[in-house]
């Protein structure tokens with residue numbers, strides 16, 4: 001029967017990685033996939049992670065299954081990172097968290113939970129967004145609608161258009177918001193804009209779903225939760241999909257979390273039984289290791305401090321590369337203004353390079369960038385920035 005199966009199109013980002021691997025040119029540069037790289041081009045294991053792993057290895061007693069919702073201590077830690085250590089919504093039991101296999105797994109739980117319980121059948125996502133959002137939501141049976149976000153002319157957020165397109169969202173519709181470091185644009189709402197959005201959302205009765213995959217990469221662990229915390233103040237109900245792939249460098253351990261906030265502990269407890277049903281039917285219970293690492297780090301003051309410093313180092317390095325990129329392009333006499341790159345958050349920069357320029361960079365210079373012009377700034381180093389800027393200056 002399998003001969004009837006038609007080939008699926010290659011994943012646009014992972015397909016690019018495959019093409020990069022196959023490229024024999026030694027000077028090739030990969031600015032496609034969103035993984036952090038240090039100054040040497042490596043994706044290192046954080047020191048705090050290594051130490052936590054040593055502790056875990058020495059003390060681990062069993063490989064028994066975790067419960068459906070995973071490690072309970074991890075759930076508490078996730079909530080503290082999201083809402084702040086002393087948040088009243090944690091104390092009141094209004095939030096329930098399930099460990100999930102990565103942010104992707106958490107998004108899928110969110111989508112299936114709302115669909116299966118008849119809560120929403122439409123999700124609103126930003127134009128543009130992380131490509132996998134569409135696939136995950138559609139796979140769960142949601143209808144995807146787009147809200148305006150990026151303004152190509154100003155290379156910024158078109159907030160008026162965003163609010164105007166979201167005015168069509170119906171009460172109960174799921175509205176996906178990037179907690180910080182919007183992927184792919186790197187452009188986040190300001191505090192005032194978050195407040196205005198939260199007000200609009202509460203008035204219209206949206207069900208907000210925060211995708212929080214880069215906490216710590218914009219301004220800091222606490223600072224980056226600002227938008228979510230503003231929403232939490234004026235909503236009784238919201239959902240969060242957390243990912244710790246980037247900020248703990250735990251990409252292949254698949255560690256994330258799904259958090260449900262509801263009006264009361266009683267409602268949260270009942271709703272969570274349905275979350276567990278979704279998980280049970282998907283993968284039964286989560287893998288242990290990544291969440292155990294996160295729990296060990298965050299619950300140990302010394303390791304926590306080390307983690308905060310290591311996230312800051314990643315953030316600062318990316319910021320430095322943004323500054324250098326802007327300065328070095330200007331040095332080459334490029335007339336186009338690239339200063340907007342400085343103001344963007346997180347790993348990515350929506351560079352404004354056209355499809356043709358992206359193609360030329362690949363063909364002529366072995367520089368790999370996603371077709372939309374999204375550059376993974378985390379892939380730039382002091383060693384590759386000069387050839388990169390030379391090439392960009394040539395294709396402009």
Ligand code: PMP
Pocket residue numbers: 034101102103104105130178183211213243244245251254255256
């Ligand atoms: N959401 C966004 C916006 C992302 O960029 C990513 C990772 N690229 C994810 C979710 C998924 O993260 P994970 O690898 O933990 O599944």
